[in-house]
Amino acid sequence: DIVEALEAALSGHSPAPGTLPLDAMPEHDNHSPTPDAFMAAEAIPASRALAGQHVVITAGPTREAIDPVRYLSNHSSGKMGFALACAARDQGARVTLISGPVTLATPENITRVDVVSAVEMLEAVDAALADCDIFIGCAAVADYRLAEVAEHKLKKVSGSTGLALNLIENPDIIAAVTHRQSPPFTVGFAAETRELARHAHDKLVRKRLDLIVANDVAAPGLGFGADDNAAVLYHLDPDQPDNPATSHTLSPRAKQDLARAIIDYMLPLYCGHQSMRSPVCS
Amino acid sequence: DIVEALEAALSGHSPAPGTLPLDAMPEHDNHSPTPDAFMAAEAIPASRALAGQHVVITAGPTREAIDPVRYLSNHSSGKMGFALACAARDQGARVTLISGPVTLATPENITRVDVVSAVEMLEAVDAALADCDIFIGCAAVADYRLAEVAEHKLKKVSGSTGLALNLIENPDIIAAVTHRQSPPFTVGFAAETRELARHAHDKLVRKRLDLIVANDVAAPGLGFGADDNAAVLYHLDPDQPDNPATSHTLSPRAKQDLARAIIDYMLPLYCGHQSMRSPVCS
Numbered sequence: 001d002i003v004e005a006l007e008a009a010l011s012g013h014s015p016a017p018g019t020l021p022l023d024a025m026p027e028h029d030n031h032s033p034t035p036d037a038f039m040a041a042e043a044i045p046a047s048r049a050l051a052g053q054h055v056v057i058t059a060g061p062t063r064e065a066i067d068p069v070r071y072l073s074n075h076s077s078g079k080m081g082f083a084l085a086c087a088a089r090d091q092g093a094r095v096t097l098i099s100g101p102v103t104l105a106t107p108e109n110i111t112r113v114d115v116v117s118a119v120e121m122l123e124a125v126d127a128a129l130a131d132c133d134i135f136i137g138c139a140a141v142a143d144y145r146l147a148e149v150a151e152h153k154l155k156k157v158s159g160s161t162g163l164a165l166n167l168i169e170n171p172d173i174i175a176a177v178t179h180r181q182s183p184p185f186t187v188g189f190a191a192e193t194r195e196l197a198r199h200a201h202d203k204l205v206r207k208r209l210d211l212i213v214a215n216d217v218a219a220p221g222l223g224f225g226a227d228d229n230a231a232v233l234y235h236l237d238p239d240q241p242d243n244p245a246t247s248h249t250l251s252p253r254a255k256q257d258l259a260r261a262i263i264d265y266m267l268p269l270y271c272g273h274q275s276m277r278s279p280v281c282s
Numbered sequence: 283d284i285v286e287a288l289e290a291a292l293s294g295h296s297p298a299p300g301t302l303p304l305d306a307m308p309e310h311d312n313h314s315p316t317p318d319a320f321m322a323a324e325a326i327p328a329s330r331a332l333a334g335q336h337v338v339i340t341a342g343p344t345r346e347a348i349d350p351v352r353y354l355s356n357h358s359s360g361k362m363g364f365a366l367a368c369a370a371r372d373q374g375a376r377v378t379l380i381s382g383p384v385t386l387a388t389p390e391n392i393t394r395v396d397v398v399s400a401v402e403m404l405e406a407v408d409a410a411l412a413d414c415d416i417f418i419g420c421a422a423v424a425d426y427r428l429a430e431v432a433e434h435k436l437k438k439v440s441g442s443t444g445l446a447l448n449l450i451e452n453p454d455i456i457a458a459v460t461h462r463q464s465p466p467f468t469v470g471f472a473a474e475t476r477e478l479a480r481h482a483h484d485k486l487v488r489k490r491l492d493l494i495v496a497n498d499v500a501a502p503g504l505g506f507g508a509d510d511n512a513a514v515l516y517h518l519d520p521d522q523p524d525n526p527a528t529s530h531t532l533s534p535r536a537k538q539d540l541a542r543a544i545i546d547y548m549l550p551l552y553c554g555h556q557s558m559r560s561p562v563c564s
Contacts, residue, residue: 032283066354068475069409069422070502103385140351143438145447153499156425156451163426169438193350193434217351217435224351269336 049267051092056128056184057085058139058173060100062118066165067150074218075224076140078102080189084136084260085110091263095132098124100139102208118142118170125173129184134270137174138188139214140224145170178208185270187262188212193218200234201245210273211235211266229255233265236271319380331549338410338466339367339515340421340455342371342382348447353541356423357499357506360384362471365541366418367392373545375416380406382421400424400452407455411466416552419456420470420495427452460490467552469493469544476502482516482525492555493517493548504534511540515547520554 059081064072078099085097086107097106098113098121106112111130115121118141129135144167154163178186188209190200193216200214215231217223222230230252235244249259341363345353360381367379368389379388380395380398380403388394397403399425411417426449436445460468460478470491472482475498482496497513499505512534516527532543 069358069473069506070354070356070424072348072352072354076351081469142352147444153473155481161451162429163449165449167447169443191351191435199437 009268018178033218048092050134050263053133054096054131055085055088055093055134055136056096056098056125056132057081057136058098058100058121058125060086060102061140062100062121062142062170063116063143064070064118064142064147064170065116065149067152067154069153069212072144072146072165073101073141073169074140074142076100076102077170077225078096078104078227078230079255080259081136081138081226082107082270083255084138084262086256087259087263088134088136091267096128096132098139114130118145118173122171122173122176125177125250129177132184134187134266135174135177137177138187138189139173140189141173142170143227144168157261173206174209175207183208185210185266187213187266187271190214191217191223196232197234197247200232204234204236204245210238211269227255228252229258229261231258233262235269286506291353299342299511300350311452312500330374332370332416335375335415336378336413337367337375337416337418338368338378338407338414339363339370339418340380340382340403340423341367342384344382344403344424344452345398345423346400346427346452347398348428348430349434349436351494354424354426354447354449355383356422356424358382358384358473359507360386361419361507361509361537362511362541363420364389365420365537366420368538368546369541369545370416370418372542373549378410378414380421400427400455404455404458407459411459411462414466416469416548417456417459417466419459420469420471421455422471422473423455424452426450454489456491457489458474465490467492467548469495469548470495473499473505476496478514479516479529482514484517486518491517492520493551495544498520510534511537513540513544515544517551 060078061076064065065071081099082097083105085095089095089107089109095110096113097110100121101116113124115124121139121141134152147168148164174186174188177183186209188203188207188211190196190203191213192199192214196214196216200212203209204212212234212268213231214234215223219230222228231250232247233250236245237243248265250258253261284499321497341354342360343356343358345355347353363381364379364386367377371377371389376391378395379392380397383398383401395406397406403421403423429448429450456468456470466474468491470485470489470493472478472485472494473482474496477497478496483496485491486494494516495513496516497505497511501512504510513532515530515532518527532540
């Protein structure tokens with residue numbers, strides 16, 4: 001009976017205190033698994049390193065209304081955030097997935113909260129942060145919203161040939177998370193079209209992130225909307241924060257596969273950060 | 283054999299010259315069909331009033347790039363345009379469906395052309411118009427695009443708290459169609475949040491439309507993204523264009539159902555317009 005087999009496999013995989021499944025870490029393995037191996041890996045997690053942890057993940061774009069029919073948005077499909085939610089769940093975490101407007105089905109055993117704008121996403125993040133252990137800000141939150149949203153559909157003004165939209169800055173959701181008194185372990189994303197390393201390192205420091213995942217969204221076949229992605233991970237040594245950031249390159253692969261590699265790479269960093277309070281790292 | 287039955291039904295339904303299937307017009311019937319009746323109506327068209335006609339339909343939103351990751355768009359889902367494409371096909375038409383970015387599957391036996399921006403949509407419409415008999419502009423084309431599209435992702439400027447986007451007018455696709463030397467029979471749409479009748483009548487005259495379909499996108503449960511819609515159709519009498527427009531109200535119903543009612547209502551108007559050249563109306 002496959003259900004019994006699955007339950008047996010799941011119940012037997014909580015790691016013993018003091019151990020971390022480092023041997024399961026695939027980050028130096030650039031081979032994509034075969035489809036069969038991939039499905040099996042989804043069905044039966046290799047470890048339960050995040051058992052008991054609450055992981056909050058934002059995904060997708062936000063939409064900022066111009067009027068009742070028009071909006072500003074971006075090309076984020078939500079696939080990377082949804083894949084991270086599955087990867088964290090497969091490591092035993094309780095996952096809250098806060099998503100902007102996307103066309104993806106809700107993965108099993110994940111609590112999904114749908115939002116539209118950056119302000120709504122911030123409210124949902126605030127509500128989820130009460131008992132959050134790990135926050136992964138994967139959403140492509142709009143940096144700006146309209147200074148004023150028109151109540152009715154804007155009409156073209158005859159005689160004029162242009163229009164100026166006045167935008168104001170949105171709240172910085174990830175900075176709001178890391179600037180709390182007891183911030184969770186926080187992972188950020190940098191989607192860039194050039195100077196990836198410089199922008200990512202700047203964001204890592206400025207936003208007080210524990211780990212940043214940088215990707216080049218201008219690379220053909222990767223990034224926004226695509227099924228594959230590549231990334232470079234950057235983090236500082238918490239004991240020597242003035243040292244240069246450590247970087248780790250993850251070659252192009254399916255987003256599910258990349259998500260698993262990111263979660264696996266994150267685990268020892270999380271335990272370094274959390275060693276005083278998390279039973280999974282004690 | 284269901285295939286044989288379908289083929290027999292299809293081949294036997296070209297209307298005789300001089301007849302129009304007015305008895306099939308459902309616009310005074312406010313009852314939604316049951317799901318079974320609905321499927322049957324899709325599988326076996328009631329008539330082939332548009333056999334031999336080329337119908338070009340635009341659908342969905344357009345997206346206007348701000349930079350490589352951000353854009354302006356609107357809430358059009360494409361459902362109404364796709365439903366119209368199916369309704370025209372089911373009346374025997376050859377259909378070209380020019381669609382902005384939507385998440386809908388391509389209906390069978392329809393030629394689909396995918397575009398992103400208004401300028402791309404205009405180019406696709408121009409290419410399809412060579413032998414177009416009926417043009418239905420159902421797309422929610424962005425009125426404006428960015429005056430300049432940034433080559434690289436815009437970064438927040440430190441110290442500033444706002445941003446102004448300078449927009450310029452997009453080409454008016456439907457006016458470009460009706461202002462040709464021999465325009466096709468042209469149906470436009472007006473999605474409004476207030477003063478529906480005034481805006482629709484103004485657009486009917488200004489854009490030289492043969493028929494306009496007006497809907498109130500602020501009505502809850504109807505319009506953009508919803509599965510149901512209602513509409514008011516307006517048209518002028520070609521022989522007495524200074525008379526007030528005739529209006530015809532279609533109560534709320536499934537978009538597929540509304541699409542069929544719009545095509546059915548359009549048929550005698552099309553034949554009035556086309557009587558000199560279309561064999562289906564001779």
